[in-house]
Amino acid sequence: MTEAFLQFIWQQHLFKTDNLLSVNGERIEIINTGIRNTDSGPDFFNAKIKLDNQLWAGTVEIHLKASDWIKHNHSLDEAYNNVILHVVAENDLSIKTKSGADLPTMVLNVDKKLFENYMKLITNKGPIPCAGFLKEIDEFYIKHWQNRLLVNRFIRKSNEIIDALNKNNNSWEETFYIYLAKNFGFKQNALPFELLAKQTPLKAYEKQKDNLLQIEALLYGQAGFLSDNCDDEYYRLLKREYDYLSGKYNLKPIQKHLWKFMRMRPVNFPTVRIAQFSQILFKNYNFFSKIINSENVGQIKSFFEVNTSEYWANHFVFGKESKKQIKNLGSQSVDIILINTVALFLFSYGIVNNDENFKEKALDLLEKISAEKNQITEKWGRVGVKIQNAFESQALIELFNEYCSKGKCLDCNIGAKIIINEYF
Numbered sequence: 001m002t003e004a005f006l007q008f009i010w011q012q013h014l015f016k017t018d019n020l021l022s023v024n025g026e027r028i029e030i031i032n033t034g035i036r037n038t039d040s041g042p043d044f045f046n047a048k049i050k051l052d053n054q055l056w057a058g059t060v061e062i063h064l065k066a067s068d069w070i071k072h073n074h075s076l077d078e079a080y081n082n083v084i085l086h087v088v089a090e091n092d093l094s095i096k097t098k099s100g101a102d103l104p105t106m107v108l109n110v111d112k113k114l115f116e117n118y119m120k121l122i123t124n125k126g127p128i129p130c131a132g133f134l135k136e137i138d139e140f141y142i143k144h145w146q147n148r149l150l151v152n153r154f155i156r157k158s159n160e161i162i163d164a165l166n167k168n169n170n171s172w173e174e175t176f177y178i179y180l181a182k183n184f185g186f187k188q189n190a191l192p193f194e195l196l197a198k199q200t201p202l203k204a205y206e207k208q209k210d211n212l213l214q215i216e217a218l219l220y221g222q223a224g225f226l227s228d229n230c231d232d233e234y235y236r237l238l239k240r241e242y243d244y245l246s247g248k249y250n251l252k253p254i255q256k257h258l259w260k261f262m263r264m265r266p267v268n269f270p271t272v273r274i275a276q277f278s279q280i281l282f283k284n285y286n287f288f289s290k291i292i293n294s295e296n297v298g299q300i301k302s303f304f305e306v307n308t309s310e311y312w313a314n315h316f317v318f319g320k321e322s323k324k325q326i327k328n329l330g331s332q333s334v335d336i337i338l339i340n341t342v343a344l345f346l347f348s349y350g351i352v353n354n355d356e357n358f359k360e361k362a363l364d365l366l367e368k369i370s371a372e373k374n375q376i377t378e379k380w381g382r383v384g385v386k387i388q389n390a391f392e393s394q395a396l397i398e399l400f401n402e403y404c405s406k407g408k409c410l411d412c413n414i415g416a417k418i419i420i421n422e423y424f
Contacts, residue, residue, distance in 0.1 A: 058084035067093040131383035146395035158348040217241035224256030279306035366391040
């Protein structure tokens with residue numbers, strides 16, 4: 001038996017409520033078990049009980065043994081002075097309140113079948129403990145839980161964006177630009193791309209917004225790629241422009257060594273990504289305004305339909321010519337950017353402006369995007385879960401990261417349903 005399991009039993013009302021008695025023989029009527037407390041202090045607050053027909057409101061503390069009250073030093077913590085009921089599996093010690101009276105204590109009798117169900121679930125050695133039980137759960141119930149998971153995930157991530165927004169003088173354009181750059185680096189080069197954007201504020205592009213060469217010069221220069229000697233006309237042209245612009249705007253480049261090229265397909269080299277990002281900035285001035293005013297998914301995707309400048313058609317790095325190849329953003333890359341940047345910013349914009357339409361627009365966007373393909377979604381696929389779109393894949397990523405991988409089956413609606421279904 002675990003304390004977390006006892007808390008689950010109490011929270012789910014999985015115990016007989018008839019003829020409940022305290023250890024001192026007082027009649028107990030549970031009116032409200034309370035709300036689970038995930039912070040420090042008693043386990044449940046806003047609970048209501050009747051003790052010998054006298055109504056009490058306050059907090060409830062749950063332990064395996066009554067003596068855990070002393071072991072955990074609750075007698076010395078004023079946060080526990082408002083406990084109206086001590087719920088235990090074993091009453092091995094009489095606990096006194098601060099005034100010296102007996103603390104109302106109830107032994108919680110748990111059906112062994114419930115604990116057996118719980119143990120079957122958590123002792124599964126696979127990465128997804130409930131894999132063998134999923135077919136028994138109604139699909140509608142799972143979909144409802146996925147919806148809550150996705151919203152929780154986006155609320156948490158939106159808080160990060162709102163913090164960044166405050167640091168950027170409430171500029172949505174600047175904040176969106178930084179996050180877009182970070183996610184444009186994907187997993188391997190997210191950090192240098194983010195640093196590049198932070199080192200090159202949007203105002204540096206304003207007077208160059210109609211000049212692709214100068215935008216490229218700013219980005220390659222700030223990325224540290226124009227600090228070498230390269231016998232290449234295009235390189236020299238970029239360097240000359242950057243030397244002028246960096247002096248004009250007092251810009252300092254990031255360190256070139258931060259960029260990763262190893263174990264990467266040449267089409268994903270940061271030099272190519274910067275060429276594509278230059279086109280994005282050139283094509284979409286006031287980009288976030290375009291995003292929030294977009295009418296549909298197709299229009300949003302069209303913002304990312306970019307190629308590279310002519311030089312990069314037959315280059316992957318400076319000064320080394322290669323076979324000519326179109327280097328546009330693939331559909332999978334665009335979808336990843338839409339998930340991690342566009343949808344998230346639409347949702348965040350809805351939170352800040354208290355506008356449900358933008359939240360719904362974000363979720364609708366996810367439903368129209370293909371599901372991610374990564375190690376986590378592959379795990380779900382191997383246990384028979386079919387993922388239809390990015391809405392579902394984001395929810396399942398949240399489920400795995402926040403519940404499955406942490407063994408928090410008792411806090412998961414699916415885990416709880418399995419335990420209860422098996423019982424009833």
